[in-house]
Amino acid sequence: MIVVENVAIACVDAAGTEHADGHVVVGDDGRIVSVGAGRADEPAGEVRRVDGTGCLVTPGLVNTHHHLYQWATRGLALDETLFGWLTTLYPIWARLDAETVGAAAGAGLGWLALSGCTTTMDHHYVFPRDGGDVLEAEIAAARRLGLRFHPTRGSMDLGQADGGLPPDSVVEDTDAALAATEAAIDRWHDPSPESMLQIAVAPCSPFSVTGRLMSEAAELARRKGVRLHTHLAETDDEDDFCAQRFGCTPVEYAERLGWLGADVWLAHGVHLDDAAIARLGATGTGVAHCPSSNARLGAGAARVPELLRAGVPVGLGVDGAASQEASHLGAELRQALYTARTRGGPGAMDARTALRLGTMGGARCLGRADHIGSLEPGKLADLVMWRLDGLGHDGIDDPVAALVFGPPAPVELALVGGRPVVEGGALVHADAAELTRAAGRAHRRLMAATR
Numbered sequence: 001m002i003v004v005e006n007v008a009i010a011c012v013d014a015a016g017t018e019h020a021d022g023h024v025v026v027g028d029d030g031r032i033v034s035v036g037a038g039r040a041d042e043p044a045g046e047v048r049r050v051d052g053t054g055c056l057v058t059p060g061l062v063n064t065h066h067h068l069y070q071w072a073t074r075g076l077a078l079d080e081t082l083f084g085w086l087t088t089l090y091p092i093w094a095r096l097d098a099e100t101v102g103a104a105a106g107a108g109l110g111w112l113a114l115s116g117c118t119t120t121m122d123h124h125y126v127f128p129r130d131g132g133d134v135l136e137a138e139i140a141a142a143r144r145l146g147l148r149f150h151p152t153r154g155s156m157d158l159g160q161a162d163g164g165l166p167p168d169s170v171v172e173d174t175d176a177a178l179a180a181t182e183a184a185i186d187r188w189h190d191p192s193p194e195s196m197l198q199i200a201v202a203p204c205s206p207f208s209v210t211g212r213l214m215s216e217a218a219e220l221a222r223r224k225g226v227r228l229h230t231h232l233a234e235t236d237d238e239d240d241f242c243a244q245r246f247g248c249t250p251v252e253y254a255e256r257l258g259w260l261g262a263d264v265w266l267a268h269g270v271h272l273d274d275a276a277i278a279r280l281g282a283t284g285t286g287v288a289h290c291p292s293s294n295a296r297l298g299a300g301a302a303r304v305p306e307l308l309r310a311g312v313p314v315g316l317g318v319d320g321a322a323s324q325e326a327s328h329l330g331a332e333l334r335q336a337l338y339t340a341r342t343r344g345g346p347g348a349m350d351a352r353t354a355l356r357l358g359t360m361g362g363a364r365c366l367g368r369a370d371h372i373g374s375l376e377p378g379k380l381a382d383l384v385m386w387r388l389d390g391l392g393h394d395g396i397d398d399p400v401a402a403l404v405f406g407p408p409a410p411v412e413l414a415l416v417g418g419r420p421v422v423e424g425g426a427l428v429h430a431d432a433a434e435l436t437r438a439a440g441r442a443h444r445r446l447m448a449a450t451r
């Protein structure tokens with residue numbers, strides 16, 4: 001049992017409950033026993049007491065869009081559009097293997113944990129023929145670090161020869177991709193409420209995947225009871241591609257293929273007209289908002305306040321890591337707020353809305369809102385205790401404002417299912433320096449192989 005006390009708390013429940021000085025009790029079953037003001041009732045049994053003076057406890061952040069393998073190719077094509085960036089990187093990614101992906105995922109996941117993330121998805125869609133089991137490699141990294149993990153089995157089957165963007169060397173055969181996706185679900189997906197590992201089905205994008213793969217992937221996911229994810233409406237180039245090839249907008253194309261619904265969440269959703277936003281709202285389709293990646297690639301700014309008004313579940317994603325080198329989920333709270341205000345003025349988003357996007361919004365996108373995303377008795381004890389009494393934050397009296405408006409806050413403690421994954425700003429289950437060296441070796445090996 002863990003009792004955190006003398007701490008500010010933002011529950012992010014439906015009522016927006018907050019405590020200036022409160023406690024959280026975590027049971028041996030990894031679930032929250034109680035959250036409230038003042039001291040906890042004296043619990044029976046062996047208890048670890050954590051003094052949270054100077055800190056804020058929030059639900060653990062949920063990352064709804066990422067490409068962990070890209071940690072091995074950061075800092076390239078720095079001044080390109082999405083299509084220019086992709087065509088530079090595809091030939092490098094064609095040399096990926098399980099060792100490289102494992103090292104990149106270890107670094108990316110470690111960095112996410114240190115940035116306040118307790119649950120992350122990963123969108124992996126490059127499966128070189130001789131690359132080994134890259135999905136297994138990233139799952140092993142997540143198990144080691146202790147994060148709740150929702151990797152997706154992605155895919156691409158529309159190469160340049162057929163009018164797609166990726167070179168033919170990095171795309172898969174359609175039926176082989178579907179069979180491998182089904183095998184990944186059968187092998188890994190755990191649907192239980194406490195699940196640490198859930199698989200989703202994630203063909204990459206309209207310009208790298210055939211319509212047949214999209215629609216059959218949707219049928220597969222629904223037959224298996226898993227969720228669906230893809231990139232959609234990210235750039236003007238994608239709008240033009242869909243208009244020329246399909247005669248419609250990306251959202252109309254997605255709907256035609258069975259890709260709108262409460263079991264779908266889409267990465268980006270930047271270029272959405274009013275009709276598209278209304279369709280996402282009416283169907284309960286979620287959006288992974290990735291403001292730093294969208295800024296890095298100059299893709300545009302998503303209409304998040306409008307999406308929220310339409311009832312769309314919106315989560316935050318760091319995306320990347322090669323299209324957003326920082327990949328820091330805590331920093332994405334502020335980036336989301338700033339992006340909304342740059343478009344719509346200071347009333348467009350407040351700090352608590354940004355925090356809700358990063359927690360409950362993400363849990364809704366991943367289909368886990370009943371179990372994570374807020375601090376409530378009975379929910380899984382996925383929480384983060386942020387230190388706010390240092391030079392960067394002290395003196396900002398509202399702790400939620402300090403977290404969102406201030407610099408990325410140090411993580412004093414992060415729990416996943418009641419188990420510590422970060423303590424005192426350091427990873428519990430891995431050495432950050434060792435993760436750094438392994439990822440550095442993977443980067444150099446990949447670049448040398450491509451040269």
Ligand SMILES: [Zn+2]
Pocket residue numbers: 065066067123231267319320
């Ligand atoms: Zn992406």
